[in-house]
Amino acid sequence: MPRVSTAFFTIAALCGLAGMVWGSQMGASGDHSLHPAHAHLNLVGWVTLSIMGGFYALPGGPKAGVLSWVNLALSSVGAVLMAALLPQVLMQKMSGQIMIAAEVPTILGMICFLISVISSWRRPVA
Ligand code: HEM
Ligand code: HEM
Numbered sequence: 001m002p003r004v005s006t007a008f009f010t011i012a013a014l015c016g017l018a019g020m021v022w023g024s025q026m027g028a029s030g031d032h033s034l035h036p037a038h039a040h041l042n043l044v045g046w047v048t049l050s051i052m053g054g055f056y057a058l059p060g061g062p063k064a065g066v067l068s069w070v071n072l073a074l075s076s077v078g079a080v081l082m083a084a085l086l087p088q089v090l091m092q093k094m095s096g097q098i099m100i101a102a103e104v105p106t107i108l109g110m111i112c113f114l115i116s117v118i119s120s121w122r123r124p125v126a
Contacts, residue, residue: 009049020042033090071113
């Protein structure tokens with residue numbers, strides 16, 4: 001497996017673990033008010049990063065070059081910022097405008113991923 005996929009899965013699993021502990025804490029406390037932040041840590045962190053890491057490990061897939069590492073950096077920063085900033089917005093300690101700081105890297109990461117997927121069309125069918 002390429003190093004970049006190991007890095008994707010490492011960060012994904014850390015997000016998944018943190019998201020599950022957070023979910024358990026919500027369940028135990030009965031306070032579900034931060035559930036959108038829990039949901040996005042799991043969905044943008046655990047699920048999305050895992051899919052991306054899996055793609056770069058596919059046999060005959062794209063070369064795990066610089067673009068895959070830029071993808072990793074942007075998508076990971078986006079997931080972590082989403083989990084860190086969304087609770088502040090939900091607790092009305094910050095304006096919703098701050099979420100752009102998480103959205104921009106998350107979306108740019110997905111654009112990198114899309115470019116990697118599209119570039120695979122040029123490779124011969126395995
Ligand atoms: C130990 C594991 C987990 C626990 C204990 C847990 C717990 C919770 C709790 C208590 C809520 C709030 C429910 C509500 O108020 O309606 C919630 C919402 C949510 N969780 Fe988790 N969760 C876990 C794992 C996950 C994972 C792995 C994912 C995604 C891959 C996920 C995705 C979501 C989503 C999308 C919502 C929002 C659902 C909605 O808007 O109705 N959770 N979770
Ligand atoms: C830049 C990335 C994203 C942004 C800005 C975003 C934004 C939002 C917003 C504003 C909501 C409504 C929350 C509410 O009404 O409380 C929402 C809900 C939801 N989103 Fe996202 N989202 C993003 C990425 C994703 C991804 C990648 C997934 C799945 C893989 C996802 C799954 C969901 C689900 C299941 C809900 C409903 C659960 C909830 O209420 O928390 N989102 N999202």
